[in-house]
Amino acid sequence: MGKVTGFMEYPRTDEKNIEVKKRLRNYKEFTVSLSEEDLQKQGSRCMDCGIPFCHSGCPLGNLIPDFNEMVYKGEWKKALTILHSTNNFPEFTGRLCPAPCEKSCVLGIITNPVSIENIEKNIVERGFKEGWIVAEPPINRTEKRVAVVGSGPAGLAAAQQLNRAGHWVTVLERDDEVGGLLRYGIPNFKLEKEIIDRRIDILKEEGIEFVCNAHVGVNYTVEKLKEFDAVVLCGGATQRRTLPGIKEGTKGVVQAMDFLTQQTKVLFGKPLDGEQVMATGKNVIVIGGGDTGSDCIGTSNRHGALSVTNFEIMPKPPLGRSETTPWPYWPLQLKTSSSHEEGCDRNWLINTKEFITNEKNELTGVKTVQVEWKLKPGKRPELIEVEGTEKIWPCDLVLLALGFTGPENTLSEQLGLKLDERTNFKTHNYQxxxxxxxxxxxMRRGQSLIVWAINEGREAAKEVDLYLMGESQLMTKGVGDLPNI
Structure with a gap:
């Protein structure tokens, strides 16, 4: 390591955020980057730990100590080469990943872990700024044609890897723009869409073809897939959860993804099917405590909601790491996002019982009850309602951020695909x-993280390459020799 005492000399320093009042005026990213000197100090905090558990914490197996050392030494281009050797899109993970690598950082046992995610983002941003990130089309082509269905992080990673192997790759996207949930599921204030576009431009230069408004199984028949030598399904888990007790046609109960998609489309002047759902001047309740719920909170506050309340059916996590999830495991721990900080009344152990409407079927309130989780050895926890805790919350808009149950059945039914016990597409070695x-x-592993999606795309690409060619030189996780720098 370049500075073995760095972790003792420098505390962890994170990016600052623009103050809440200013950032709520627009949908731009609002972080304030550290200086190059401060970033080098943060890289120097990566201690000579001997066994870097961050490798195993990261699904991509990123070579974290290696690029941290390069940052400390000011060797930014070498850091970028190392980072790109395992991660196709660090500009996405550096903004959106919950950073399991940091939770398994050895330094985190005794103090704050290395700020790996922020270093990663700054490496790739330096690469774009300096013009180091350019198209690298393959020298030779195999004449094999591969269709990738879906252009989220899994699909994009699979496409780039297969193109690098020399195959002709066509990406089929059902929306009007490339990016999947990156495009319409992540608010602009977390990921400005220009960040996606600049990468897509490079992928196009490398020879990848993108076809939008191509919903396979709907307006793009599965018969057309026979034109390809192989197909990779990366359409995501898009089957949304809902709640019982919602009257048909209730006005004011909206799926979170519809709400977020509309906002992004309006931001870029795209037409909508119907009127935009606005939180302006409304009492908003967001049901669901995950990242999508947080995104709805941030968007509602930018709309100018009168109030924003968040319901979560699970118990409130502890402030520190729970004893049930010791280092280096991903911790059960309270997460407070920037959207929560912008204004939100958070409530745990609450179950929604009824949606109350007026004579026009417009939402006026929500009835809830407090719950407990009863643990039984060898069995799943049982949800128990607490007697006498029913409450009615006045509200004008409910956003359902309840996650997804798996892929839609369109492709599985038309192609005759087998499903696993969780209704995901059943595979062996991604086949x-x-x-x-x-x-x-x-589609294969169920709703998960962006870093897992990129890993899945890379791993699947290698298996497709093996299927088509009998061998593959594609690298997946960070194993073997370092890239030639």
Whole structure:
């Protein structure tokens, strides 16, 4: 390591955020970057720990100590080469990943871990600024044609890897723009869409073809997939959860993804199917305590909501690491996002019982009850309602941020794909029961993290390459020799 005492000399320093009042005026990213000197100090905090558990914490197996050392030494281009060797899109993970690598950092046992995610983002941003990130089309082509269905992080990673192997890759996207949930599921204030576009431009230069408004199984028949030598299904887990007790046609109960998608489309002047759902001047309740719920909170506050309340059915996590999730495991721990800081009344152990409407079927309130989780050895926890705790919350808009149950059944039914016990596409080495059809990302493993999606795309690409060519030189996780720098 470049500075073995760095972790003793420098405390962890994170990016600052623009103050709440200013950032709520627009939908721009609002972080304030550290200086180059401060970033080098943060890189120097990566201690000579001997066994870097951050490798195993990161699904991509990023070579974290290696690029940290390069940052400390000011060797930014070498850091970028190391980072890109395992991660196709660090500009996405550096903004959106919950950073499991940091939770397994050895330094985190005794003090604050290394700020790996922020270092990662700054490496790739330096690369774009300096013009180091350019298209690298393959020298030779195999004449094999591969279709990638879905252009989220799994699909994009699979496409780039397969293109690097020399195959002709066509990405089929059902929306009007490329990016999947990166485009319409993540608010602009967390990921400005220009960040996606600049990467897509590079992928196009490398020879990847993108076809938008191509909903496979709907307006793009599955028969057309026979034109390809292999198909990789990366369409995501898009089957949304809902709640019982919602009257048909209730005005004011909206799926979170519809709410977020509308906002992004309006921001870029795109037409909507119907009127935009606005939180302006309304009492908003967001049901669901995950990242999507947080995104709805941030968007509602930018709309100018009168109040924003958040319901979570699970118990409030502890402020520190729970004893049930010791280092280096991902911790059960309270997470407070920037959107929570912008204004939100958070409530735990609450179950929604009824949606109350007026004579026009417009939402006026929500009835809830406090709950407890009863643990039984060898069995799943049982949800128990607490007697006498029913409450009615006045509200004008409810946003359902309850997650997803798995992929839609359109492709599985039309292609005859087998499903696993969780209704995801069943695979062996990413290959479905149809030999030339593969699956990756949320379609294969269920709703998960962006870093897992990129890993899935890379791993699936290698299996497709093996299927087509009998061998593969594609690298997946950070194993073997360092890239030639």
């Amino acid at each position: 479905t029961n149809i030999p030339n059809v593969f699956a990756a990302g949320d």
